[in-house]
Amino acid sequence: MVLGLSLPALTLVHVVISLIAIAAGLVVMFGLLGSKSMPGLTAIFLAFTILTSATGFLFPFEKLLPSHIIGIISLVLLAIACFALYGMKLTGAWRPVYVVTAMISLYFNVFVLVIQSFLKVPALAALAPAVAPAPPSGPVFAAVQGIVLVFFVVLTIGAWRRYKPMALA
Numbered sequence: 001m002v003l004g005l006s007l008p009a010l011t012l013v014h015v016v017i018s019l020i021a022i023a024a025g026l027v028v029m030f031g032l033l034g035s036k037s038m039p040g041l042t043a044i045f046l047a048f049t050i051l052t053s054a055t056g057f058l059f060p061f062e063k064l065l066p067s068h069i070i071g072i073i074s075l076v077l078l079a080i081a082c083f084a085l086y087g088m089k090l091t092g093a094w095r096p097v098y099v100v101t102a103m104i105s106l107y108f109n110v111f112v113l114v115i116q117s118f119l120k121v122p123a124l125a126a127l128a129p130a131v132a133p134a135p136p137s138g139p140v141f142a143a144v145q146g147i148v149l150v151f152f153v154v155l156t157i158g159a160w161r162r163y164k165p166m167a168l169a
Contacts, residue, residue, distance in 0.1 A: 021048035032159035
């Protein structure tokens with residue numbers, strides 16, 4: 001039991017939080033490309049992405065894992081993104097700092113989603129079997145992660161160049 005939840009219930013809550021964060025984050029990403037601030041959805045994206053990383057640390061573990069390192073890096077990036085957006089109001093260099101830190105945090109969430117999809121969805125697991133405790137591997141898994149990475153690099157660069165907020169969040 002963690003916070004009064006069974007492990008399956010905690011997993012479900014964590015997954016739902018993660019999917020909300022990813023969905024909101026993708027809408028925010030495309031909004032940045034159109035120079036749209038979307039303050040409400042941005043707040044949901046940031047809050048749920050923080051919750052995603054935080055709830056990941058509630059699962060039992062015996063040693064520091066790569067998922068914990070991603071969670072720690074994500075939380076640091078999200079703190080910077082929140083400071084750039086809410087503290088510095090995206091002035092000067094804080095605009096690109098916000099775009100990059102927020103989008104890298106979103107990428108980390110999608111990166112983990114791809115890993116979990118290959119671990120949990122039987123059809124994907126058959127394409128890239130994992131050997132416990134290692135994550136999935138192989139050319140199909142590498143290709144999917146590569147496509148996701150290129151997608152995020154291209155769109156983050158585009159958002160960096162195009163996002164010029166009219167009204168500050």
